[in-house]
Amino acid sequence: MRDVAIIGAGMIPFGRRDEDSLMDMLAYASLKALDDAGMGDKSVDAVYVANMGAGMLQHQTSVASALVDRLSLYPAAAESIENGPASGGSAVKNGLLAVASGYYDYVLVVGGEKMREVTGWRATDFVSTMTHPTAEYVYGITLPGMAGMFTRLYMEKYGLTRDMLLEVAIKNQSMGALNPYAHVEMAITREGIYDSPHSVVNNPPAADPLHLYDACPVSDGAAAVILCPLEMAKKAAKTPILIAGFGQATDTHTLQEREDPTDLKAVTLAAHQAFEMAKLKPSDIHVAELHDAFTILEIAESEHIGFFKKGEGGKAVLAGKTRLGGQIPINLSGGLKARGHPVGATGVAQVVEIVFQLRHELGKDRQVKNAENGLTVNFGGFGNNVVVFILRRVKQ
Amino acid sequence: MAIDMELEKVLRAPEVEQPPYPSKVITLANGKKMVVREVTRKDVPTLLKAVHPTLFIHRDYYDIVGARLYAELLGWYTYRVRNEYCIIGQVDGFLVGIVNGRMMNKDIGISLHTLAIDRGLRVGSHLFASKMEHHIEYLGQKEVLIVAESPIGFRRWMIEYGLEKTDIQHELGGASSYRLTRELYFDSKPRLVVGDRPVPPNLLAKAQEEILIADEDTIREHIAGLKGR
Numbered sequence: 124m125r126d127v128a129i130i131g132a133g134m135i136p137f138g139r140r141d142e143d144s145l146m147d148m149l150a151y152a153s154l155k156a157l158d159d160a161g162m163g164d165k166s167v168d169a170v171y172v173a174n175m176g177a178g179m180l181q182h183q184t185s186v187a188s189a190l191v192d193r194l195s196l197y198p199a200a201a202e203s204i205e206n207g208p209a210s211g212g213s214a215v216k217n218g219l220l221a222v223a224s225g226y227y228d229y230v231l232v233v234g235g236e237k238m239r240e241v242t243g244w245r246a247t248d249f250v251s252t253m254t255h256p257t258a259e260y261v262y263g264i265t266l267p268g269m270a271g272m273f274t275r276l277y278m279e280k281y282g283l284t285r286d287m288l289l290e291v292a293i294k295n296q297s298m299g300a301l302n303p304y305a306h307v308e309m310a311i312t313r314e315g316i317y318d319s320p321h322s323v324v325n326n327p328p329a330a331d332p333l334h335l336y337d338a339c340p341v342s343d344g345a346a347a348v349i350l351c352p353l354e355m356a357k358k359a360a361k362t363p364i365l366i367a368g369f370g371q372a373t374d375t376h377t378l379q380e381r382e383d384p385t386d387l388k389a390v391t392l393a394a395h396q397a398f399e400m401a402k403l404k405p406s407d408i409h410v411a412e413l414h415d416a417f418t419i420l421e422i423a424e425s426e427h428i429g430f431f432k433k434g435e436g437g438k439a440v441l442a443g444k445t446r447l448g449g450q451i452p453i454n455l456s457g458g459l460k461a462r463g464h465p466v467g468a469t470g471v472a473q474v475v476e477i478v479f480q481l482r483h484e485l486g487k488d489r490q491v492k493n494a495e496n497g498l499t500v501n502f503g504g505f506g507n508n509v510v511v512f513i514l515r516r517v518k519q
Numbered sequence: 520m521a522i523d524m525e526l527e528k529v530l531r532a533p534e535v536e537q538p539p540y541p542s543k544v545i546t547l548a549n550g551k552k553m554v555v556r557e558v559t560r561k562d563v564p565t566l567l568k569a570v571h572p573t574l575f576i577h578r579d580y581y582d583i584v585g586a587r588l589y590a591e592l593l594g595w596y597t598y599r600v601r602n603e604y605c606i607i608g609q610v611d612g613f614l615v616g617i618v619n620g621r622m623m624n625k626d627i628g629i630s631l632h633t634l635a636i637d638r639g640l641r642v643g644s645h646l647f648a649s650k651m652e653h654h655i656e657y658l659g660q661k662e663v664l665i666v667a668e669s670p671i672g673f674r675r676w677m678i679e680y681g682l683e684k685t686d687i688q689h690e691l692g693g694a695s696s697y698r699l700t701r702e703l704y705f706d707s708k709p710r711l712v713v714g715d716r717p718v719p720p721n722l723l724a725k726a727q728e729e730i731l732i733a734d735e736d737t738i739r740e741h742i743a744g745l746k747g748r
Contacts, residue, residue: 138744141578242670309639312550319546321713324648325641326548336548 124223128356128363128517129348131160132478134471137306137344137463145174145181145237148345149190152468153233156347161360167349168227169200173214173234174467175207176249180241190233200227207253208416209503210234211346211470212371212510218350219366228351234472235345236465246341250466253504255377267338269378269505270417271330276385277419278332280434285332287437289317291418292336294446295454299461301488304472306342306463337418342463346472357519362482367496368403368513370396376507389509390427390500397498398429401513405429408513409494410480411451412473414502415458421445424500425453428511447491455480455489470501474512481516532601535622540606540653543714544722547640553608553615554718554726555649563596565730566605569614569636572735578743580669581634587668587691588632591619603631606653608646612731616642618650620663628654628663629690630699633672636733637741644675648712651680655704664689664696680707 133155135148143151149172157167172187183189187201206213211234218232238246247265254260254269277283293313299305316326316336326334356363372392378384398404405428413428415421422436430451431439444450456462456476459469477497479485494516501510542556558566570592573585594600602622608615615637620630630650635643654663665682666689667673676682682697689696704712718726733741 243674307639309549311548315546315548315550321546322548323710324644324713325546327710 125225126353126365127219127222127350128353128365129474129478129514130351130356130359130361130363131156131158131162131349132347132475133159134304134346134468134475135344136304137342137465137468137472139239140237140343141239143343145177145183145186145235146189146193148237148343149186149233149235150193152235152345152347153190153194153231156231156233156349159361160349162229162349165229166196167199167229167231169218169221169230170196170202171214171218171230171232172201172203173210173232173471174203174236175205175210176236176238176466179249179252181237196231206508207503208414208464208466209470209501209508209510210467211472211474212499212501212512213470215348215471215474215512216369216371216510219369222350222352228355230350231347232350232471233345233347234468234470236467237343238341238465239343243341258377258379265330266416266505267330267333270338270419271333273378273384273505274332274417274419277423280385281437282434283419283422283437285317287422287440288333288337288418289313290440291415291421292316292460294440295415295421295458295460296336298455298489299457301486302457302462305457305461306340306344307457307461311336333417333419339416339459339464342465344463344465344468344472346468346475348471348474348478353517356517362519363517364478364481365515365517366512367515368397368399368401370394370400370511372396372509374507376504378505385423387423387427387506387509389506390424390502390511393509393511394428394500397511397513401515403496403513408451408496408498410455410477410491411453411498411500412456412476413453413458413500414469414473415454415460416464416502418460420502421453421458424502425451428498428500447489452491455491470499470510473499473501474514477514481514531598534602537602537604537622538657540604540649540657541716542718542723543649543716544718545645545714547610547642549640551610552722553610553642553645554722555606555608555646555714556718556723556726558605558607558730560596562605562730563592565732566592566607566614566617569732569738570617570634572738573634573742576739576743579671581742583668584632584634588617588619588634591631595619604653606646606649607730608642609726609730610637612725612729614730614732616646618646620650620654622658622660623664623690626661628658628660630654630663630665631691636738643671644711645713647676649714651699651704652712655699655701661701663699665699666691666694666696668693679711
């Protein structure tokens with residue numbers, strides 16, 4: 124198997140993009156990644172498109188074929204990858220395997236989703252279709268509902284507090300305010316969302332004990348990367364970023380079937396695989412993008428990866444260990460919480476953000492100094508399908 | 520324009536004197552302080568400058584809400600609408616939202632429009648709640664008739680307040696009215712109506728000194744966003 128590197132990365136600002144179709148967004152992000160890779164007139168051998176809901180939301184299927192046509196990338200092989208909110212991670216993994224196998228040299232991986240052209244209710248229902256159809260969905264479960272119950276259990280078992288969740292929200296929105304690609308470019312204060320009696324309106328309960336500002340927004344957006352063999356990447360204009368390790372694991376479809384619903388086994392397993400492959404340990408990671416669709420998930424994932432012991436993740440957030448300059452900076456993009464969560468795009472956007480970090484391209488207010496290794500966690504379902512990547516800056 | 524005051528007496532609507540709405544201050548999610556206060560007719564020309572750009576923003580029905588609010592404020596300014604009032608929100612002196620309504624009679628209030636200029640901070644929710652507070656607690660009315668012209672309004676008003684559907688034609692001419700009763704208002708008040716009184720003198724003075732209006736491009740950006748351009 125060949126080593127595989129990322130030679131181009133691009134994304135478009137996430138948010139509400141009324142003027143753009145899904146195909147527009149996928150095309151813009153792809154072109155940015157192709158330009159970033161310095162591909163010029165060179166085409167790619169294959170295209171992997173991560174998307175969860177075009178069939179439901181846009182009444183459009185076969186988006187990969189449509190994108191190849193839109194960008195005149197024929198006769199590139201093309202496939203759409205649907206794996207819930209982990210679609211992006213899955214698409215990067217499929218692109219990685221295709222290049223590693225030696226079958227393709229240049230691969231475009233792009234993820235995108237257009238969720239804002241339906242109402243928030245319909246978007247929530249769309250995302251809920253990933254739950255078990257007869258054991259969960261029919262009873263009205265939503266992802267915020269699941270996250271609320273998960274948070275309550277975490278509070279009971281590990282002593283997690285509302286303060287810890289608030290700190291994640293405040294941290295990530297403060298970083299989103301610095302990220303031009305973020306959907307929510309607005310810092311929030313503890314007074315505004317908790318301490319003031321007025322916060323009852325500003326930050327109403329969403330799914331007890333979670334509130335509005337514990338959840339990510341519903342977003343439109345797209346992100347893309349270009350992969351190629353490491354040996355060829357060394358000739359690229361920009362610093363190549365090696366995909367040093369990856370892991371993917373699954374768990375039961377329903378939460379109730381898990382021996383301990385607070386144990387995110389798929390996160391632990393996927394991270395373990397990635398660390399083994401990269402021959403690294405959690406303390407070697409300099410920056411991470413975790414899947415904080417809800418504030419609780421950033422804390423839980425940081426523990427299951429091994430950054431902190433179980434029950435210590437929330438305390439680490441309060442101690443500032445996950446801020447820029449802390450022990451392990453997490454979600455300096457603003458995370459899903461502020462960058463936004465166009466579900467099909469998210470896993471790719473996480474990789475794009477880490478590429479920017481490892482190429483040392485960000486402003487001082489978001490850049491981890493001398494970052495060499497980065498990690499992403501793309502969390503599908505409610506932890507039933509998880510993809511982890513470890514990226515490494517290639518010394519040239 | 521010369522005004523024939525004799526004819527004007529016929530054209531102007533007679534009005535009842537309304538108790539004032541006492542100013543309050545609300546802390547927003549970003550920690551900024553929004554002063555909520557009633558304005559007078561003399562402020563209308565300033566407000567119209569802020570409403571004008573919304574006439575051309577199709578997103579989220581801002582055009583229809585903006586056009587109608589513009590006409591209502593102009594109607595109030597020229598004494599062509601009876602018993603109207605207007606409440607605004609200001610942050611650092613800048614106008615961030617406008618609501619208006621009127622007394623149909625002593626007991627029944629009419630909610631007219633709610634226009635948030637700075638979005639994503641629940642400015643519209645806070646100002647709509649202030650409007651309901653004015654009708655029920657300060658004008659002492661028994662009920663307020665409300666319609667929504669946008670899905671956002673429907674979600675914010677009809678669902679969050681649990682309003683009663685009626686067969687009464689709202690005077691805005693669209694769908695049948697929903698009704699906020701005193702009972703519904705006081706049931707909803709703990710979770711939807713907030714604000715501190717009195718407003719600290721420095722904050723109130725800053726707000727009263729001048730209603731600052733962002734330039735048209737900034738207003739359009741606040742409402743429609745830059746993303747995707």
